[in-house]
Amino acid sequence: MANIKSAQKRAIQSEKRRLHNNSQRSMVRTSIKRVFKAIHTGDWEKAMAEFNAAQPIIDRIADKGVFNKNWAARTKSRLNARVKALKTA
Template sequence: MANTRQARKRALQAEQRRRHNASQRSMVRTHVKRVIKAINTGDHAAAMAEFRTAQRVIDRIADKPAFDKKRAARVKSRLNARIKALAA
């Protein structure tokens, strides 16, 4: 454990940041799961609707340090490819 008051404060801040970032990543995973669930049902319109909402969430979180921009792009690209395959 930290010995100085400053180090204790920094440890507390780091823990708060870790919890917040974990929450943000969890929210992204939840939205991705919703899209995959809609794809698995075979409903293209529902999958597109879920993808649009997930896309907004992913883009918003990717602007923060909790989620890498390239990872966000990769996730969106893969979801979009699955939706296009569903339409075909």
């Protein structure tokens, strides 16, 4: 642990932020897994509903800097492509 008071405070803040970001990251990954699960079942409507629910979550977390904005855009694009392919199949 740090000896200087400001360094101690920064360490505490950093740990708090790390725990919060981990929970946010987990929420995003869970929403993505739900979309994949719906895609694997072959139900287009459920997959589309899960994708529509996951989109704002991914955007919100990317805006806060937990994930990179390019990662968020790429992930949404790939999920959308899979959901669309499910409808045409």
